[in-house]
Amino acid sequence: MKRTPYLADPDVLSFVEWMGQHLQAGSRLGHGYARPGLPPLCFGNLASALELYEWAFSFRRIDGRRCAGRSFAENAAVLDELQLLLRRAVAGGSDADVRDAAIEVMRWGGVAPRNEEWLRANVGGLAATLSLVRTALAQDDDAADLGATLRFNAGMTKVYSLLLDNFVIYDSRVAAALAWFVSAWSGKREIPASLRFPCMAAKEDPKAARRKMRNPRPGRNGFPLLGSRPHVHAKWNLRASWILRALLEANPGTAFGAGPAGSRRLEAALFMWGYDLTAAGGGLDRADPLALQAA
Incomplete structure (x- = not known):
């Protein structure tokens, strides 16, 4: 529909x-x-739930830097940065850059282990895969063809939320x-x-x-x-x-x-x-x- x-x-x-x-x-x-x-x-x-928002994140970036925070503002700042990295990587078609940006999203969200393993194992064609799924989701049709091998879980929803506007x-x-x-x-x-x-x-x-x-x-x-x-x-x-x-x-x-x-x-x-x-x-x-x- x-x-x-x-x-x-x-x-x-x-x-x-x-x-x-x-x-x-x-x-x-x-x-x-x-x-x-x-x-x-x-x-x-x-509205008060937004005021009391907290997500305590602490993760190591791909380049080795430690990143930590807990407030909504701190989380929003990190997500803005990760969104920019991820969108640039997908637009540039670099599988390695897409993998690294997606891994950092998983680490921020506390869902890294298996998702990071999957991203590393499936890096070949990853940029094209994410681009195709993003395009299908952007059609605003919940019956759009997302591919038979779609990976979509609590980790990948975070990735697609950064690739698409208004996708939570x-x-x-x-x-x-x-x-x-x-x-x-x-x-x-x-x-x-x-x-x-x-x-x-x-x-x-x-x-x-x-x-x-x-x-x-x-x-x-x-x-x-x-x-x-x-x-x-x-x-x-x-x-x-x-x-x-x-x-x-x-x-x-x-x-x-x-x-x-x-x-x-x-x-x-x-x-x-x-x-x-x-x-x-x-x-x-x-x-x-x-x-x-x-x-």
């Missing part, structure tokens, strides 16, 4: 209109969760947050097929005493598990990007701004929101979208 008919779907239209209310500073739809070894984190609304990262935290908001919008109704965003499990020790929840409504009538399905991942990454772009265009003047930078800020807020959907406890469970809808 192409972007225009997808956004014209009645359920998508309704969700975008509802969600737009919660981009506003006056929204009172909040969320909170516990964090092992840290104070609980609470958001009064989605679709990882387990962003997926969880989108599913949470869709669940809050739908109440106790069945989730419509057009908004059934696939969810992913958190990357954590399987023996952890407290597991993070990243699917607000699993099961047949809820949100499916994504698993390792690259074409499905790309399809829903596109749909998530279309919705976020539509939200920003329909709601100018929010804390998120507009354009590609606005998409990145809204993605960052969702990233913080989706860290854990587990019940926070104490009174109304602010992490339960169904409870919020009924309240």
Whole structure:
């Protein structure tokens, strides 16, 4: 399906209109969760999630330099630099330069080991491969031919988010947050097929005493598990990007701004929101979208 008919779907239209209310500073739809070894984190609304954004990165650049930070501004500065490197490398057709830039993206995102191994093993033709996938994604058609050997996972979504304007990262935290908001919008109704965003499990020790929840409504009538399905991942990454772009265009003047930078800020807020959907406890469970809808 192409972007225009997808956004014209009645359920998508309704969700975008509802969600737009919660981009506003006056929204009172909040969320909170516990964090092992840290104070609980609470958001009064989605705008406050952006204010509290943090991603602690520390990685070694290809040239040996150490790069570290944690604030939104520090992350944005690194991503701007990596975006420039990656786009120049793809435009220049240098497989080695594309590999190195993509590896640095993986290191920034904390998803390096297997992705870096794959990039090194598949460096031949890498520039052309990324260029072809980028062109297909830019067609704004979630049925576009992305190739039978497409690699698309929580690491590659970060790479393509830098190659394309308004193409957001679709990882387990962003997926969880989108599913949470869709669940809050739908109440106790069945989730419509057009908004059934696939969810992913958190990357954590399987023996952890407290597991993070990243699917607000699993099961047949809820949100499916994504698993390792690259074409499905790309399809829903596109749909998530279309919705976020539509939200920003329909709601100018929010804390998120507009354009590609606005998409990145809204993605960052969702990233913080989706860290854990587990019940926070104490009174109304602010992490339960169904409870919020009924309240």
